[in-house]
Amino acid sequence: MTAAHITVEHLTMAYGDFVIQRDLNFTIGRGEVFIVMGGSGCGKSTLLKHLIGLQQPAKGEVFYDKQNFWSADAEQRLQVMRRIGVLYQSGALFSSLTLAENIALPLGEFTALTKAEIADMVSYKLALVGLAGFEDYYPAEISGGMQKRAGLARAMALDPEILFFDEPSAGLDPVSARLLDDLIISLRDTLGTTIVAVTHELASIFAIGTDSVFLDSDSKTMLATGNPKQLLAESEDPRIIQFLTRGQGRGGR
Numbered sequence: 001m002t003a004a005h006i007t008v009e010h011l012t013m014a015y016g017d018f019v020i021q022r023d024l025n026f027t028i029g030r031g032e033v034f035i036v037m038g039g040s041g042c043g044k045s046t047l048l049k050h051l052i053g054l055q056q057p058a059k060g061e062v063f064y065d066k067q068n069f070w071s072a073d074a075e076q077r078l079q080v081m082r083r084i085g086v087l088y089q090s091g092a093l094f095s096s097l098t099l100a101e102n103i104a105l106p107l108g109e110f111t112a113l114t115k116a117e118i119a120d121m122v123s124y125k126l127a128l129v130g131l132a133g134f135e136d137y138y139p140a141e142i143s144g145g146m147q148k149r150a151g152l153a154r155a156m157a158l159d160p161e162i163l164f165f166d167e168p169s170a171g172l173d174p175v176s177a178r179l180l181d182d183l184i185i186s187l188r189d190t191l192g193t194t195i196v197a198v199t200h201e202l203a204s205i206f207a208i209g210t211d212s213v214f215l216d217s218d219s220k221t222m223l224a225t226g227n228p229k230q231l232l233a234e235s236e237d238p239r240i241i242q243f244l245t246r247g248q249g250r251g252g253r
């Protein structure tokens with residue numbers, strides 16, 4: 001068991017009076033690839049928003065190491081937010097900027113690096129995601145898989161301790177999705193980054209997940225936490241087995 005990087009205690013999430021999930025309790029260990037999974041509309045993206053500071057809990061706490069994220073003052077919360085990177089579904093690159101300019105943005109804003117240092121850092125980040133030499137391309141000039149990787153380079157611009165992904169392989173063909181999975185694992189292995197990914201792609205869940213939480217929309221709470229492969233082998237809960245076998249059951253195809 002690795003040390004806890006993020007701890008969620010008795011978290012209840014709601015939009016107004018409408019409760020999405022209640023009493024979530026789990027920890028995300030350092031260096032884990034932690035998957036947030038569950039059926040459509042169960043609250044996976046909402047949970048991500050609570051973890052990255054975009055939405056405040058109705059009840060409960062989120063800790064980064066020992067720091068209580070939501071009861072910290074705004075400046076302390078900003079410090080925590082600087083340690084995280086987020087890659088959204090779309091990659092969210094600015095289409096009017098080159099890849100280099102996209103990645104340089106957070107570096108220019110949040111560091112005291114010189115222009116030359118920023119250029120070096122941009123090239124390094126692009127190389128890390130297999131896009132060396134693509135500095136001057138615009139997002140529209142490269143494939144969807146490459147755009148995702150460029151988005152990842154930007155999410156990593158400030159050397160985050162934790163990377164959050166919302167549906168990383170959405171919209172990618174299976175080969176590009178697999179390449180992105182491989183990249184996520186290699187980043188975790190080389191940089192030691194903790195990864196938190198929202199996904200319902202079973203192939204990805206089993207390929208990259210080392211730990212997970214399973215959210216259920218009917219009972220409005222978590223049903224399990226643990227390594228997805230282990231959950232598949234050992235869970236007694238039919239809802240989890242259904243999900244992890246795409247409705248086939250353990251004896252299925």
Ligand SMILES: Nc1ncnc2c1ncn2[C@@H]1O[C@H](COP(=O)(O)OP(=O)(O)OP(=O)(O)O)[C@@H](O)[C@H]1O
Nearest residue numbers: 015020038039040041042043044045046047198200
């Ligand atoms: N801004 C909002 N205001 C009110 N309700 C919302 C808002 N955003 C999401 N919801 C509702 O909260 C519930 C959870 O949504 P969320 O997007 O977190 O689920 P999800 O598990 O990520 O879904 P999916 O797998 O379909 O992306 C849904 O019922 C959704 O309609």
